[in-house]
Amino acid sequence: GVDGVSYYINVFEFLSRDKNEQRMNFQVGTGGTWLTPSRTPWELGQVCSCDPSSWPPSDEGECDLVDQTQCTNGCCGTGGCHGIFQTMEGGLGFWTEKLPTLRPKWAIGSVSGCYKMWTNSPLDVTYEDDVQCDKLGVIVASNRLLLAPDGIAFTGEGMFGTSWIDTPIGRLNPTDLRNSWTLILDSLNFKGPAAFMLSEYWGEQGKWSDIFGNFHPQEDFGNVGMNTGGWAFEFADVPLVGIQKPEGRFVKMPQLRMNINKGDYTTVLGTGFKSWKRSATDLWYDDLESVLDTSGVLNEADLFKSESGIKHPCGDFDGDIADYYGLSLSAESNGLFLGANMINMQEGGECVAQIEWDATSPSVNCVAGEQCELATQYELADLKIKRDFASDTIEVTHPSMQAQSTEVPELVDRTFSNEFQPSNPAPYDRADTEFVCGASPAEPNTMRCVQSIEGDYVGYRWYKFVEQPGFQRLSLSESDKRWIQARIERLHTAMSSTSPLNEWLKPPANLPPLVEIDPSLIVTPPAGMEVGYVPVVVYQGMNLHSDCIMDSLDTPTSTPTNMPTDPTSMPTSF
Numbered sequence: 001g002v003d004g005v006s007y008y009i010n011v012f013e014f015l016s017r018d019k020n021e022q023r024m025n026f027q028v029g030t031g032g033t034w035l036t037p038s039r040t041p042w043e044l045g046q047v048c049s050c051d052p053s054s055w056p057p058s059d060e061g062e063c064d065l066v067d068q069t070q071c072t073n074g075c076c077g078t079g080g081c082h083g084i085f086q087t088m089e090g091g092l093g094f095w096t097e098k099l100p101t102l103r104p105k106w107a108i109g110s111v112s113g114c115y116k117m118w119t120n121s122p123l124d125v126t127y128e129d130d131v132q133c134d135k136l137g138v139i140v141a142s143n144r145l146l147l148a149p150d151g152i153a154f155t156g157e158g159m160f161g162t163s164w165i166d167t168p169i170g171r172l173n174p175t176d177l178r179n180s181w182t183l184i185l186d187s188l189n190f191k192g193p194a195a196f197m198l199s200e201y202w203g204e205q206g207k208w209s210d211i212f213g214n215f216h217p218q219e220d221f222g223n224v225g226m227n228t229g230g231w232a233f234e235f236a237d238v239p240l241v242g243i244q245k246p247e248g249r250f251v252k253m254p255q256l257r258m259n260i261n262k263g264d265y266t267t268v269l270g271t272g273f274k275s276w277k278r279s280a281t282d283l284w285y286d287d288l289e290s291v292l293d294t295s296g297v298l299n300e301a302d303l304f305k306s307e308s309g310i311k312h313p314c315g316d317f318d319g320d321i322a323d324y325y326g327l328s329l330s331a332e333s334n335g336l337f338l339g340a341n342m343i344n345m346q347e348g349g350e351c352v353a354q355i356e357w358d359a360t361s362p363s364v365n366c367v368a369g370e371q372c373e374l375a376t377q378y379e380l381a382d383l384k385i386k387r388d389f390a391s392d393t394i395e396v397t398h399p400s401m402q403a404q405s406t407e408v409p410e411l412v413d414r415t416f417s418n419e420f421q422p423s424n425p426a427p428y429d430r431a432d433t434e435f436v437c438g439a440s441p442a443e444p445n446t447m448r449c450v451q452s453i454e455g456d457y458v459g460y461r462w463y464k465f466v467e468q469p470g471f472q473r474l475s476l477s478e479s480d481k482r483w484i485q486a487r488i489e490r491l492h493t494a495m496s497s498t499s500p501l502n503e504w505l506k507p508p509a510n511l512p513p514l515v516e517i518d519p520s521l522i523v524t525p526p527a528g529m530e531v532g533y534v535p536v537v538v539y540q541g542m543n544l545h546s547d548c549i550m551d552s553l554d555t556p557t558s559t560p561t562n563m564p565t566d567p568t569s570m571p572t573s574f
Contacts, residue, residue: 001038001225003285004165004276006184006304006505009092009231010269011515012157015102016255016373028237030104031270032091034229035164037202039219042082047216050081050114051208086202086221087111088164088181090120093234098150099542101454105151106160108138108183110197112221113206121149122195122470122536123430123437125205131430133437136470137201140534141169141182142194143492144500146450146521148458148537149428154187155453157259158515159268161186161505164226165276165304168289169491170196173480178203178222184304184504188516192495192502197221198470228312231270231353233342238329240336250379251336253329257373258355261512264368265357269342271350272508273312282308291494292487298494306506315346322346327355338374339363350508427541431459437469442533443526449539449548450520458521459539459548465489465532489532496531523551 009031042049090109098105107120117135119125125135140147154160163184170180178199185194202221209215240253258267278285284303290296314322327340339361344353359366366372430436431447441461449459463469465488466481476484495502500522507514523535539545 002275006163008272012259029093029234035088038225049085107151153518186505267355270353274309314351430538439469492531
């Protein structure tokens with residue numbers, strides 16, 4: 001395993017803002033990866049990674065109590081649930097039960113216990129509505145960035161640097177050497193560490209106990225390295241609705257578009273993929289420990305340097321193409337080809353995942369250097385076979401959906417609207433109890449609020465770092481609290497001269513421009529709390545909370561466009 005991974009992904013408005021009135025309730029990941037602990041490979045007969053008496057069952061049914069120590073019937077088939085025990089699978093996208101916004105957001109998405117636990121923010125950890133104080137896992141490290149449960153929102157489009165790297169920021173005492181997976185970001189207006197995962201989230205949460213009281217498995221993200229996964233874009237999850245009519249078979253999908261950020265007709269989706277491993281030349285851990293422990297000098301230029309790390313190749317030489325396939329969706333076993341090819345290729349020493357658009361295709365409407373918009377309506381085309389006698393080859397065009405200019409039958413429109421109702425979840429509200437999880441805010445009876453670019457309201461409270469809710473489950477001793485607090489104060493002090501632009505990650509060469517995080521999510525500590533205090537989000541919803549004290553400096557100066565004034569309103573189209 002490795003000690004971290006970093007990469008840059010393209011943030012773009014996937015749903016065309018001027019063509020969709022409100023986001024429908026579907027889920028699509030628009031950029032991310034799948035990270036797992038580098039555990040010992042599982043073999044048949046060994047202990048199952050997931051609780052054999054619950055989901056997911058084995059091929060032959062759930063293991064009974066007698067068989068739980070050695071799950072010989074092959075729980076989770078023959079894989080022992082090895083790959084789903086713990087994952088870091090967050091990234092960009094739309095998710096169900098989220099606020100009705102049109103822009104993709106970036107979410108943490110850390111999973112433990114075979115999906116029994118997941119977390120996107122400091123006060124979220126399970127599928128329950130109530131705060132599970134004994135299971136919290138995200139610890140806020142930044143005193144400048146709001147980590148909202150709905151994800152990080154952005155203005156405009158551009159590349160976003162993300163990483164999970166083991167650093168000493170999360171150590172809890174002088175003898176604590178467990179992994180502290182730290183979220184480090186790179187954007188136009190925020191750079192640096194944002195948060196880390198509490199080791200107890202991996203070491204205690206989601207493990208199961210056999211009939212002898214032993215907990216399984218033993219290896220987890222807290223005590224082993226990281227296996228990196230491939231970059232992914234879950235385009236196949238875009239929703240389609242089809243109907244058979246006498247005049248043909250028709251399908252409809254939302255109005256989608258992507259930005260062009262390279263040349264006239266190319267969209268770079270991801271690049272700069274690197275693994276990080278501590279070594280004699282990559283000394284970020286020791287350098288940061290020096291700052292945290294003794295107020296050493298923080299030289300951010302030496303952290304995660306461009307020439308350091310292990311690049312993920314997708315070819316031996318520039319120009320090598322590792323993958324090349326058509327951008328398409330499946331419509332009732334028929335391919336819906338969308339006028340573009342997805343390509344992974346080696347370029348400038350970097351592996352680049354990109355889309356090359358065919359501006360002549362009827363499936364797209366492209367503006368060179370700006371964007372390509374996909375058609376929404378398609379009709380089934382017939383199977384065609386063409387033989388080229390000169391080369392003695394046969395070209396087969398399978399049944400496919402071709403873009404059409406005529407209107408889709410009204411019934412498809414109506415079915416489409418019924419199938420994919422707008423997202424309308426209840427607000428995320430942890431503000432009803434001021435002392436949530438027993439944590440005392442630094443400002444009594446105060447919940448500061450901002451309004452995001454998407455129109456929702458985000459409420460947060462300031463906490464002394466070691467007094468934030470996520471730490472309270474540990475019942476830390478006073479000496480450990482002092483040790484932890486002194487370290488974060490040294491780090492905040494060392495970062496203060498360039499905060500919030502602490503350039504820890506270094507972008508690869510020829511990277512398209514960086515994206516801007518929604519400025520309302522970047523806050524300034526109150527007077528007297530500039531060092532050693534962090535903001536924790538306790539509310540997010542489309543309506544202003546009655547306890548909100550609006551932060552005028554962080555409130556948008558203009559009203560967000562194309563957002564419903566009534567969060568329960570339904571779109572008139574789709």
